Amino acid sequence: xxxxxxxxxxxxxxxxxxxxxxxxxxxxxxxxxxxxxxxxxxxxxxxxxxxxxxxxxxxxxxxxxxxxxxxxxxxxxxxxxxxxxxxxxxxxxxxxxxxxxxxxxxxxxxxxxxxxxxxxxxxxxxxxxxxxxxxxxxxxxxxxxxxxxxxxxxxxxxxxxxxxxxxxxxxxxxxxxxxxxxxxxxxxxxxxxxxxxxxxxxxxxxxxxxxxxxxxxxxxxxxxxxxxxxxxxxxxxxxxxxxxxxxxxxxxxxxxxxxxxxxxxxxxxxxxxxxxxx
Numbered sequence: 001x002x003x004x005x006x007x008x009x010x011x012x013x014x015x016x017x018x019x020x021x022x023x024x025x026x027x028x029x030x031x032x033x034x035x036x037x038x039x040x041x042x043x044x045x046x047x048x049x050x051x052x053x054x055x056x057x058x059x060x061x062x063x064x065x066x067x068x069x070x071x072x073x074x075x076x077x078x079x080x081x082x083x084x085x086x087x088x089x090x091x092x093x094x095x096x097x098x099x100x101x102x103x104x105x106x107x108x109x110x111x112x113x114x115x116x117x118x119x120x121x122x123x124x125x126x127x128x129x130x131x132x133x134x135x136x137x138x139x140x141x142x143x144x145x146x147x148x149x150x151x152x153x154x155x156x157x158x159x160x161x162x163x164x165x166x167x168x169x170x171x172x173x174x175x176x177x178x179x180x181x182x183x184x185x186x187x188x189x190x191x192x193x194x195x196x197x198x199x200x201x202x203x204x205x206x207x208x209x210x211x212x213x214x215x216x217x218x219x220x221x222x223x224x225x226x227x228x229x230x231x232x233x234x235x236x237x238x239x240x241x242x243x244x245x246x247x248x249x250x251x252x253x254x255x256x257x258x259x260x261x262x263x264x265x266x267x268x269x270x271x272x273x274x275x276x277x278x
Contacts, residue, residue, distance in 0.1 A: 019078025068123020121154025212237030
């Protein structure tokens with residue numbers, strides 16, 4: 001039996017999760033929790049929504065993606081490899097001193113990476129600049145920026161949000177990976193950050209709140225963002241840190257911890273059981 005489009009995208013998200021875990025395990029370093037929570041979003045963006053071509057990674061008319069929460073690079077690298085920007089074998093060098101796949105993505109070394117990120121809070125400013133540039137050049141490209149809910153404690157995020165709204169950047173879509181956890185605990189406990197949707201609305205954004213693991217909801221949100229005119233869009237994607245691996249789900253300890261051999265094998269086996277088959 002042929003699987004549906006949604007099931008095919010869910011399988012790709014599952015592959016991204018396995019690829020991310022493999023990188024972190026082999027390196028014994030990295031950030032698995034947030035990489036797993038954003039995998040469904042990346043699968044829909046790269047395999048359903050964005051105007052991109054791995055054979056022309058620098059095409060001027062391409063859509064842009066900024067991983068503002070750059071420490072979740074294992075998910076981005078797994079996505080780019082799955083899309084064909086580089087060979088999957090390259091993933092085994094993650095965080096190796098001789099590899100281009102460092103802990104944070106580098107646009108000068110990795111095809112398909114549109115912006116070097118790592119210092120939290122700065123990616124949205126770059127994305128706003130890209131969206132303004134596209135408007136000025138009438139390029140027609142869309143710009144997507146994925147931020148973490150812990151990351152948006154940074155003031156620069158809101159300075160960029162004001163600029164996006166002032167310039168009516170309807171070609172900009174911000175996705176908040178709202179998994180509720182950061183390295184020190186819950187986002188609410190650390191900084192008292194609540195009502196994220198209302199905050200973006202107050203900054204002039206068209207806002208949508210979704211289940212960030214529901215493929216259909218993610219697709220519909222991106223389609224709605226594409227139709228919105230005169231203002232930027234913020235998609236608040238409610239997710240689960242460590243999604244797909246039972247012993248990692250909802251645990252702040254997996255923000256930046258590598259699994260041991262037994263944990264890695266258990267995690268991969270769990271993810272394999274979630275695949276849709278023809």
